[in-house]
Structures are given as structure tokens and as C-alpha cells.
Amino acid sequence: EAAVTQSPRNKVAVTGGKVTLSCNQTNNHNNMYWYRQDTGHGLRLIHYSYGAGSTEKGDIPDGYKASRPSQENFSLILELATPSQTSVYFCASGDFNTEVFFGKGTRLTVV
């Protein structure tokens, strides 16, 4: 069964600190995505990737970096976390003619 696993599931970070959110998929999909979900804004695309070594900016990339070291792994990096980045983050994977599968999310609180 298709699976997208995110870690950690919950994270509290301090303002100005570095945060790394990790995502692993066992679907062998080429494309991976990072979204954030906020009340009043729905899900918004931060970064995406076409495959290992590729990262592309989505609709709201400011303040975030991404890394795709392998087909299976895609990380989201907040170099200097701010309270405005408090949100629920979802990783997803997909491919041509397949559905996009989402992970269970990471709840990040920046204090």
C-alpha cells in the first residue's frame, strides 16, 4: 500500500532556531511536495521536487528550503524559524496518472 511517512509528528521550536521536517515515501513516485495547512488558507504549496536532486519553489517558498537527497526522502528546512511558520505541514508524493498520497502531517509550533 502506498505510504508517506512524516517525522516528527509534533514539534515545538524556538524563534530563530533551525527546524527540519522529514518525509519518506515507499511509493517510488518521482514527484514529492510540501504543503502547509492553515485555517482560512487551506493547503498551500511550499516546495516540490521532480526527483532526486531536484527542488522547485511552490506558491509560498519564502523562509523555507527543501532537500531531495534520494527518490524516497524529501525534507523541508526552516533555517530561522518564526512564529508565522506555526502550522500543520503535509508531505505528499505522486506520479503521472497516479493519485497524490499525503502523509499524516507534522504540527509545528514556533514559540
Added chain:
Amino acid sequence: QQQVRQSPQSLTVWEGETAILNCSYENSAFDYFPWYQQFPGEGPALLIAIRSVSDKKEDGGFTIFFNKREKNLSLHIKDSQPGDSATYFCAASVNYAQGLTFGLGTRVSVFP
């Protein structure tokens, strides 16, 4: 400007009724429209999807009606059950590889 708009924001129906969720979009280049269902504490899960070459798609008790000329679509949930209580998101894409654009969601509550 929200490229994908959903209405109503919330909807309450009784068990056995048909719930109707609406979605409209701005970008004429959108050609793929999935609907996702999300339960609290979970990630969105694909419910049903339609491509712009079709005007109707059925899967079990879920039906999408699509109007390309008017740039809108609707999701009908037939014979709603309390287990269908969730938030439903309409999404759209131009190029599947570049991700989905989501609406703000419709929260559906089904009462027995």
C-alpha cells in the same frame, strides 16, 4: 486571489440526504480536478477526481458534475452517512508534477 473557491464553508445534512458541495475556479488551464476528504488529525485522502474532458464522474455514492464553460464543478454525496462527516477540499492542477491548488474546504456534518 483564491484561484479555487468552494461553497458553502460548512454544510449540515441528515443521514440519507444528498450533500452538494460547490467549487469554482479561475484558471482556464486547469485540467484535473480531484476532491479530497480530510478527517481531523489526518492528511487529505483522494475521494474522486475528474479531468476537464469529462462532464461527470461517478464512484460509489460520490458524483462530480463538471461545467467547463462556467468553470465550476460540484460534488454530490448521495445517501450521506455520519461517517462522511469530514472536510472536503476541491483541488485543481495544470501540470500534475507542479502540485495542486486547493480551495479552502467545506466542512460537512451528517447527523443521524
